[in-house]
Amino acid sequence: MASDPRSLLQVTWAVRWPLRLTHAGLIAERVTRAFWPFWSMVFVSLAGLMLGLQDLMPLEWLWVVSAAFVLAALWFLMRGARRFRWPRQAEALRRLDASLKGNPIQAALDDQAIGAADTGSTAIWAAHQDRMRAKLAEAQAVEPDLRLSRADPFALRYVALLALSVAILFGSILRVQSVSVMGPGGPGLAQGPSWEGWVEPPGYTGLPAVYLNDITAESMQAPHGARVTLRMYGEVGALRIEESVSGRPLSSDEAAEATAQDFDIVQSGRLAIDGPGGRAWQIAMIPDGTPTVMRDGEIDVAYSGEMQMPFTATDDYGVVAGVARIVLALDEVDRRYGLRIDPEPRAVLEVPLPMPVAGSRAEFTETLIEDFSLHPWANLPVRLELEVQDEAGQTGLSEPEVLTLPGRRFFDPIAAALIEQRQALLWNRANAGDIALILRAVSNRPGDLFRSEVHYLRLRVILRRLEMQARYDMSDEQRDELAQDMWDLAMILEEGDLQDALERLQRAQDRLAEAMKNGASDQEIAELMQELREATDDYLRQLSRQQQQDREADPDSQFSDNQNMMEMSQDDLQRMMDRIQELMEQGRMEEAQEALDQLREMMENMQVTQGPGGRGQTPGEQAMEGLAETLREQQGLSDEAFRDLQDQFNPGQEGQQGQQQGQQQGQGQQGQGQQPQGQGQQGQGQGQQQGQGQPGQGQQQGGQQPGAGDGESLEESLADRQRALRNELNRQRRNLPGAGSEAGERAEESLGRAEGAMEGAEEALRDGDLAEAIDRQSEAMEALREGLRELGEALAQQQQGQGEQGLAEGADPGNQRDPLGRNQGTNGQIGTDENLLQGEDVYRRARELLDEIRRRSGEGERPEAELDYLERLLERF
Structure with missing residues (x-):
């Protein structure tokens, strides 16, 4: 610094406000670092007193x-x-000067050390100082560094601040004065008796606690079951408690000698504290209403026997559980025959x-979904009664009603007879x-009733077991096993097997073909x-079921071996049949007959696959696997180009390493060369060519100069393979799924950039510019990775909007399952036709999930996007 006081005064005056604020920041820094343990102790002490821990x-x-x-506070104060x-x-x-570029404050205060006698040097020095003083106008106050993470690694200061905040919200400053009763000679007795009181509603009501010392009104309301807590300080007997809200008897001696009272409000009445500073309140109890429940609407029964019964439940604070109770009426x-x-x-x-699970339970409407077809009371009169319960243990019942317990109906005569005898x-x-x-x-004449001898033989087995066990005491296990066998046979007779379904399909096709020849009407x-x-x-349903049974019987068997088979969804089949009907209505019978023949041939040679979760591959999976293989091959080409570039600069040291890497790469690509069927012969040939040719190339790189064998340089060979890989990517782009969606368009753009980068790499390889080729190959790999991510997003969006999958795209719609393992139902939409988790487990699990979400939302080191998502979840639930 210069010794000239005027210069110092001019500089400090130019930056007076930033300097003052920076100086204040330094004071705040040092006070915080020196005294943070002291004020943390003060905060904790004050929080404990305001919360009444001393009482x-x-x-x-x-x-x-x-x-x-x-003692701890004094020690921290002295230490600070x-x-x-x-x-x-x-x-x-100095701190302000360090925050400015070029240290203009220091420069403005410096003196010229040499050249003071030179006019030119003096002029330059003066111009320099003028520029530095001009920069002083840019000075801004330096923010203080109040971080204490090193001094307080466990963030105890925040714990103290949190405790004080809780005390301010839920405590009272008036409770601090109760510390005066610490001794018999303390000021508490001199000030006279005092008291405190709280009214805490039950937790399930969601109502806040009330501090009676702050209630100046003569009347108040409190819910049923609210807990009243009273504490008296000072001379015993100076304060008396009178209350009629708990319904308990309390003698005058107990009321005078008690120093603490705890009781629940069960009725309206009066609460009074007689004595110095006493008060009285007239308390009106808010009754806890009994929950109600009733059936809301008609019961819907599906063809399979599944029942959907809507109901409505209400309660003033919320229903916690419910049950449907069914007894036989x-x-x-009708007490006839077997009944x-x-x-x-x-x-x-x-x-x-x-x-x-989410939302209010004060009033809601839900649907009970259940299938009672296997129950002995199915299709018999029962008495139904609904019961719900609230948090207080009160129960509400619906009016009992007599109805027929829904169950599956059977229309095949033999199946209906079996079900009747099973009941x-x-x-x-x-x-x-x-x-x-x-x-x-x-079953006297089985030839007229059974479509298959196997069905009749199964019935004969059931008959023999019935006759044998009828002579002895039949156990519960034997009875239930017989009932299950009768049910299984009835289901087979009612729904038929795969051969029955095929015969019905062929019969429908033959009738339609005959109608084409005879010129049927539009209605027909x-x-x-x-x-x-x-x-x-x-x-389709029977075929899927049969194939599922075959897979379970022989898990090692291979299905859908013909990868070149035509893939169709059930929507495609529907459109094909709509086209046949349209052609017939237009009188174009020959075209309709051709389309019907195609449909017949396709149905006879059809095989239903498991879709994404089974052994077959969807077009999306094939596209993703093909692009991943292209990315791996591009990585291999880039590695070879990099090794060739190393060999040009260091052939002696890299020869053996290049030979070993070439052999390893050749072996690896030989395993990768087998591409999935359906990606084109070009891609397959390319993969095999690379897999088989690499070991030789690796040795050539390691032991010889490029082009030393057959007259073709290694760069030309790499360029040819780069061109073949670009052609394969071009073919994959033409067959890319997910077209039309935003993510699909982004995937197409990314793959387009990858193809352009591959073309640039090919040109660089032919020109012998390996460094440029490696750069363009890196761009191609990055674009391929982006394309894979965006294609995965497009396929995910496409799967959300698809319906049920049929031929070669998914199994029987009724047997498909969602990611949680539940049946998706027969409509093919996202959802389930199974009951979700019920009972106490669902609420326990919901609480555990909410606790986990709250815990994660409090971890500040998590990414900002994840924290925002967790906050939205907490706001929603």
Whole structure:
């Protein structure tokens, strides 16, 4: 610094405000670093006093804790005073100067060391100082560094601040004065008796606690079950408690001698504290209403027997659980045939009611989805009663109603007879002998009733077991096993097997072909097409079920070996049949017949695959795998070009290494050369050529100069392979799935950039510019990676909008499952037709998930995008 006081005064005056703020920041830094333990102790002490912790501790412990806090605070205060140094103006000036480019403050205050006698040098020095003084106008105050992470690695200062914030929100400054009762001679007795009181509503109400000392009104409201806590300080007997809200008897002596009272509000009444500073309130109890539940709307029963029963439940604070209770309405049952004798006793059927996981439970409507087809009471009169429960343990019941328990209906005569006798067996096992006689009579002439001898043989086995076990005491296990066998046979007879479905499909196709020849009317065409659609759906379902059974029986077997088979979804089949109907209605019978023949041939040679989760590959999977293979091959070409570039500069040292790497790469690409079927013969040939030719090339790189063998340089060979790889990428781009979506367009653009970079790499290789080729190959690989990511996003969006998958694209729609392993249902849409988790587990799991979300949202080191997502989840739920 210069010794000229005027220069120093001019400079400091030019930066006076930034300098003052910087100086204040230095003071704040040093105060914070020196005294943060002291004010943390003060904050913790004040928070404990405001929360009333001193009232919960024995007097001896209160003295010990208070003395420890006071000594710790004094020690931290003295430690801070020793460490604190008041910052000088020169320190602030140096900090401000360091924040400016070129240190203009220092330059403005410096003196010319040499050349003072030279006029030119003096002029240059003056111009330099003028420029430095001009920069002083850009000076801004330096922000103080108040970080204490090194001094406080466990963030104890924030714990203290949090405790004080909680005390300000939920405590009271008036509670601090209760510390005066620390001794018999303390000021508490001199000030006279005092009291404190709280009213805490039950947690499930969501209402805040009330501090009675702050309530000046003479009346107040409190919910049923609210907890009243009263604490008296000072001379015993100076304050008396009178209350009529708890419904408990309290003698006058107990009211006078008690220093603490805790009771619940169960009725409206009066609460009073008699004595110095006492108050009285008239408390009106808010009753906790009983929950209500009722069936809302008609019961919907699907063809499979699944029941959907909507219901509505209400409660003032929320319903926590519910159950549907079903008992047999014996007085309403038609007591004939197998139901003539008394039924065996069975437990009441109880099914948990679904509860909303998110949102309010004060009033909601849900749907109970259940399938009772296998229950012995299916299609019999039952008495239904719904029950819900709130947090207080109160229950609400719906009006009992008699209805027929929904179950599957059977229309095949033999299947219906089997189900009827199955119900009789489950009604009472004493019916076993009569059931055997009835089934023998029904199946007297099997040739007229059964489509297959296998079905009749299965019935004969059931008959023999019934007749044998009817002579002895039938156990529960034997009865249930027989009932299950009868159900399985009835399902086969009702729905048929794969051969039945194929015969029905062929019959529908033959009838449609005959109608084409005879010139059927539009109405007849519509009826026949509807029959064909139903037969096709049935055949697809049976075919998928049969293939699933075959896979389970032989997991090692291979399905869908013909990778060149035509892939169609069920929507494609639907459009094909619509086209046939349109051609027939237009009178173009020859074209319609050709389309029908194509459909017939395709259905006969069809095989249903598992879709994304099975052994088959979707077009999207094939495209992703093909692009990944192209990326790997591009990486291999880039590695070879890099090794060739190394060989040009260091052939002696890199020869052996290049030979070893060439052999390893040749072996690796030989395994990668087998590309999936369906990606084109060009890609397959290319992969095989690379896999088989690389070992030789690797040796050539390591031991010989390029072009030393067959007259063709290594750069030319790499350029040819680069061109073949670019052609393969061009072919893949033409067959890219996900077209039309935004992500698909981005994938197309990325692959276009990759193709252009490959072309540039090919030209650089032919020119012998390996460095440029490696750069362009890197661009191609980066573009390929972006294309893979965007193609995956496009396929994910496409799968969300697709319906059920049929031929070569997915299994039976009724058997498809979502990522959670649940059936998606028969409509092909995203969702499930199974019951979700019910009972207490779903609420426990929901609480665990919310706790985990809150924990993760409090971790500040997580990415900002993840924290924003977690905050949105907390706001939603």
